[in-house]
Amino acid sequence: MRARLPVVTVVALALITPAVPAVAGPPPPSPLVFGACPDDVAQNYPTLTCATLQVPVDYQQPSGATIPLLVTKHAANNPSKRLGSLVVNPGGPGGSGVIMAGYVATPDETGFTPLEPAVLDAYDVIGFDPRGVRHSGAISCAAPDYFPVPQPDPDAPASRDALWKLWDGYADGCGAKAGALLPYLGTDSVARDMDRVRASLGEQKLNYLGFSYGTYLGAVYTELFPQRVGRMILDGNVDPTPPDLFYKMALSQDLAFPKRLNSYLGWVAKYDAVFHLGTTVRAVRANWNKTLADFRAKPHGAVGAHEFLGATFGVMTADELWIPFTQVLSAYVVGGDDSGLVDFATPSTSAQAERFTASFSAVICGDSKWSHSKATYERDAARIAKVSPVAWDNMWITGSVCRNWPVPDHAPIKITGRGLPGILMFNTVGDPATPYSGALKLHKVLRSSVLVTERDSGAHCVFANPQSMVNTAVNAIGTKYLLTGELPPGDLSVPGHALPVPTPAALKAPIAKSRAALVR
Secondary structure: OEOOOOEOOOOOOOOOOOOOOOOOOOOOOOOOOOEOOOHHHHHHOOOOEEEEEEEEOOOOOOOOOEEEEEEEEEOOOOHHHOOEEEEEEOOOOOOOHHHHHHHHHOOOOOOOOOOOHHHHHHEEEEEEOOOOEOOEOOOOOOOOOOOOOOOOOOOOHHHHHHHHHHHHHHHHHHHHHHOOOHHHOOHHHHHHHHHHHHHHOOOOOEEEEEEOHHHHHHHHHHHHOHHHEEEEEEEOOOOOOOOOHHHHHHHHHHHHHHHHHHHHHHHHHHOHHHHOOOOOHHHHHHHHHHHHHHHHHOOEOOEOHHHHHHHHHHHHHOHHHHHHHHHHHHHHHHHOOOHHHHHHHOOOOOHHHHHHHHHHHHHHHHOOOOOOOHHHHHHHHHHHOOOOOOHHHHHHHOHHHHOOOOOOOOOOOOOOOOOOOOEEEEEEOOOOOOOHHHHHHHHHHOOOEEEEEEOOOOOOOOOOOOHHHOOHHHHHHHHHHHHHOOOOOOOEEEOOOOOOOOOHHHHHOOOOOOHHHHOO
């Protein structure tokens, strides 16, 4: 989970585990009535239908103000085989479940769908935009052009005052523009919303597919509503145990990134005849380092060190992007043409991009403990930067905005894993966004879970992936579980999916957006 993705970046804080608050529930919701979708949804995913569900802003005041959630449905393709509803969440936080439902269920030009046809025959695929996101009362903290492009060099000592001021100002803007809603955007509220979605669909149990931060949302749901958990798949898993959950996650990302980068550099070296960036990891790394140094010394248009690092991190999460990224990197290193690389790495300055940052920040800052000390963040970033090139950049995306967040933070809800049916977990062993160590921690907590590990892979998430990243063994395991409820007899690992091959056709293919980019 980075803010570009998580991405995501304290002093040891007291281990405070809040009890799950007792909430007097609002009256049962009325059944959802599905009809036409907003234009932006309908144009991209014409098979979806949409409905609006009103939920309490504050579940402690269930008869008070409400917020509308947009809910989408891709109806089961074969009603005679229908098993129920499958709710999907893409992560983020701040990702659009509305778009995710369309993405996993809509055939591409070849007829491929990320979810297997048998699953689409059996389930209504349900998505919803979480509160504060897109069509569900989206929040904003600043004008779309608030962040300078390019941003100051994240590693330079001379940039620090400006970056602290930039992110402190953004946090102040969140308080000024969205302060009344900020206390109610946390994962516990979204999990309660998800149960309202379940009830409004007439389902006795929640069948759920959650990716990245969506695994944490699923885990919180299991704690609040253990008796209502149906079939649940969690993919790209978040460690729910630290009180400073999202800060610890960011630090773990920093440490996982170099290993994933090494794998990528080795792949580039294998295809030196195509990319001409070197025949060894060392040689390719030297060219990547030189490019970073060039963009750090003098930004190229909208792209400086921050933007180049952000683009590289995103590429490391989805190897479907390896070919196009390496093509533009090669064009710059070998031919001196920076146009493709600048185009690839230029961040969006749209209103939606700022709203994603706002909702992302609202969740990670409120749902996790954070230090208020600049020195803590700078010390940790300086320490980890000795081994990871993204340490400073990741710190600015997370710790800097959360340090003086305008509403109080709190430690995460403790996940006990008691009284649950079997849960299926997936994780790649080299995932830089949700590192494997987090999957092991969540697996230990969710004692009824089975963990399937994809070896020799560092992709972010593995089930229902794009066609170029399909792991047939993983898809078979997940599909069987969704259709029958049958889990593997125990934890297991499967070989990694095939890495891309830069064939002439692949080199000419248009650049596809990653799943993470689509849902923002």
